[in-house]
Amino acid sequence: MTLPPPLATTDLDLGPKYQGKVRDTYDLGDGRLVLVTTDRISAFDHVLRQAIPLKGQVLNRLAAHWFERTGDVAPNHVLSVPDPNVTVGVKCEALPIEFVVRGYLAGHAWRVYRGGGRELCGEALPDGLRESERLPAPILTPATKAEEGHDEDIRRADIVARGLLDQETLDEAAALALALFQRGTEIATERGLLLVDTKYEFGRAPDGRLHVIDEVHTPDSSRYYYAEGYEERLSAGEPQRQLSKEFVREWLMDHGFQGRSGEALPDLPPSFVEEVSARYVELYETVTGESFEPDLSPEPEARIRYALEALS
Structure with missing residues (x-):
């Protein structure tokens, strides 16, 4: 499978934006948040320079799967999942x-x-x-x-x-x-x-x-x-x-990085980026028992904008 370009960040005209390690969160101002799960990846509390194609889709869709399977155990913030990378949720403190x-x-x-x-x-x-x-x-x-x-x-x-x-x-x-x-x-x-x-x-x-x-x-x-x-x-x-993503941490440790002062954050080579992407897809399919059907849009942010038009 040819990987799509990674969604490393977003710039959507939806309201105030908070950029976390992985998610870009927009406050719609009406009690709802738009959470965009990007392809950024973090380890040892550092965001790596290379984003992982499809990672955001896997995380968002797998989270939606689990929110649905655990909704009777604990209420959750999910209102809708209008795009593979996006969840609209209740704004909570x-x-x-x-x-x-x-x-x-x-x-x-x-x-x-x-x-x-x-x-x-x-x-x-x-x-x-x-x-x-x-x-x-x-x-x-x-x-x-x-x-x-x-x-x-x-x-x-x-x-x-x-x-x-x-x-x-x-x-x-x-x-x-x-x-x-x-x-x-x-x-x-x-x-x-x-x-x-x-x-x-x-x-x-x-x-x-x-x-x-x-x-x-x-x-x-x-x-x-x-x-x-x-x-x-x-x-x-x-x-x-x-x-899990423990193998990413192990790769970083093998290359001299554990997030400690003075350590240089290494770049992930393209072959390892592809391996990480494949491992995320493997986890999705193993956990859900379903085949992962990725959205391979060459312009993921444009796709997200279109999916969110109904929110404005």
């Missing part, structure tokens, strides 16, 4: 905390554990665990949402003590996060996958309820292992087959 749920010892948690840490965000970790091993029970490891630089782990008690959230809101969001993780685990199992860890973001909607915002169970917010061969690889101490 975002909570300043990311709710990270972990079911396995992987990624950041493993790096902390390997370094001798036996506690993460106040959650105790038993001795003797191996990388990728299933935890006794899923744990919640919240993080502050940094405007710049790295998000920081935070204990639940410190969230309240610092006035970031009141106890009632914290408890409500924590319960929703764990319930969403349980649903995600069940659905992933049906598809031959293990939901390893993920993050959820919540916002207070005008009706006063907490809504899930941003995205749910996508490769940018989640890590999956293939269930087949999991136990054998764990016993042998071999890396798990996984579907």
Whole structure:
């Protein structure tokens, strides 16, 4: 498949724009937001210079899939999905905390554990665990949402003590996060996958309820292992087959970059860009069980403008 040009950024005449790491968000001024999921990719809290064709379509469509599958567990912000890259949602007051749920010892948690840490965000970790091993029970490891630089782990008690959230809101969001993780685990199992860890973001909607915002169970917010061969690889101490963007982080680490001061951000070669794009499509098809039919428009922003004309 010939890849279309990447959608690295947008400039739509819709209202005030906020540019995040991946999404361009426009405030329509009437209680609605237009969220354009671009092809930008971030790692170690840095946006890479190369955008990944089709990545935005995969993320937006996969998020829509999961929002629909979890709508009975927690209300979400989705009003419509008028374009492969676009979601129109309810404007919510975002909570300043990311709710990270972990079911396995992987990624950041493993790096902390390997370094001798036996506690993460106040959650105790038993001795003797191996990388990728299933935890006794899923744990919640919240993080502050940094405007710049790295998000920081935070204990639940410190969230309240610092006035970031009141106890009632914290408890409500924590319960929703764990319930969403349980649903995600069940659905992933049906598809031959293990939901390893993920993050959820919540916002207070005008009706006063907490809504899930941003995205749910996508490769940018989640890590999956293939269930087949999991136990054998764990016993042998071999890396798990996984579907996530962790392999992008691993590529960057192999090229001397972990987001630390003084490190130079490397460019992704074209062959690796194509590989990343293919891996995102693979995750979509594996998770949903559906064939991914991309929109190959040579002018994606023009396509988006046309799809959004009815909003004005």
